[in-house]
Amino acid sequence: MKQASEQLSTAPKETVREDDRVCVDLRIVLLTVANGQLLVAVLPGAERWQLPRGIPFAGVPLDSAARSLIRESTELHEQYLEQLYTLSVRDADRWIIVVSYLALIATDGGLPEPMANWQPADTVSLSEADTKVLEYAIVRLRAKLGYTTIAYHLMPESFTLSELQASYESVVGLSLDKRNFRRRVIASGMLESLPEKRRDGSHRPAQLYRFRADHDPAAFLTPSWAGDA
Amino acid sequence: MKQASEQLSTAPKETVREDDRVCVDLRIVLLTVANGQLLVAVLPGAERWQLPRGIPFAGVPLDSAARSLIRESTELHEQYLEQLYTLSVRDADRWIIVVSYLALIATDGGLPEPMANWQPADTVSLSEADTKVLEYAIVRLRAKLGYTTIAYHLMPESFTLSELQASYESVVGLSLDKRNFRRRVIASGMLESLPEKRRDGSHRPAQLYRFRADHDPAAFLTPSWAGDA
């Protein structure tokens, strides 16, 4: 019932009975940005929405379990998956262990096929535990946006700098200075400009960019967004 | 066997059999600093040392389980406990889920009673999984040292600035500039000076400090230590 070697020496005082074993529950915060809103994938629950969830099988690594959970919620493959945190929450009369993941999906303008429902991340109504997990996911995403190239996973193949800035703004919830934003994002070296421009309305066409194939996903951009409106 | 409500709606395709349930194993990285070395608490294992570990019981929150594990390794109460990461590792023919914690204990000069063994963190020989966990713990501790007052949990009640600097240096593994270090740590406002000084040898006595009772544990110090020797 337990695997051998290592953990016998300091095993807890009593033997583990079968139903003393803890329950592990995976929860996925699957985010995307569309029309200037940060959206989260949710499924209908008893009374409220709930995050996509599931119980991992033994014999399967956690990340794979998370990935297959996502494949049940959307037909698009996620672009990015990162473990968030493991918390224990009271559920009925037991404590269950919730392992939470952050996943990102790029939009190509429209929404990814929603087998799940997409709800605005700032207003969706979830259980207490799910709300905590969602909030933490947003904190992490905001932080990483500042010093990594994680935005890559939220953008389509090519985009204008204004579109990139709009995505940043929907995630951080602030408006940023156009000139400073461009300087930073260009200076970071994570982008390359494409030969084409996009004509889009009765105004000057916009240069298109994409993320460089070799962009370092851990590359530092610059760590602070403070100070703007 | 499973608790009701929430997770039925997206339950995995097949029903969960009893022994499909995953095993969860807690591991604690318990660190301290003594005589200029970063030490980790370990227990004798089959061939190598191993991190204190144990299986959490259902019905007990994870953090409590971690705390009681620590109480089995040392008589001192830990000063600080923080969850690190949850990873799945292959063990025999199953994947087990390892939830890792970072704990800190202050030294008062000598070592805390070692029911566990204290080994230098940079040379101790552990299993592959334990090594990964230890390395990650050190990365986290180093990072947090830069922008939080986490050092508090490694220091005795009162100390000199040189002692504090020495602790920082043993953790980050770099030597720091004395003047810059002092300026930063003073400017951060996390310390207060005591009326006493410590006479210590044939040289000028050193001012004693302690952490302010109301120091904000999340207070920013300053995020980088680069550039020194």
Added chain:
DNA sequence: CCAAAAGTGTTCTCGATACACCCATGT
């Protein structure tokens, strides 16, 4: 008077911020 650690200030560089106007296009 010598050894040993404590303590102290200034200069420089660089990244972050604030801020306002001209450009290309469609109607």
Added chain:
DNA sequence: ACATGGGTGTATCGAGAACACTTTTGG
């Protein structure tokens, strides 16, 4: 010609890093 979003440059400020000498004590 005008409305619309695209695109650009400069001045200021503050944080971090580099760097060397004086002070106080005990022996």
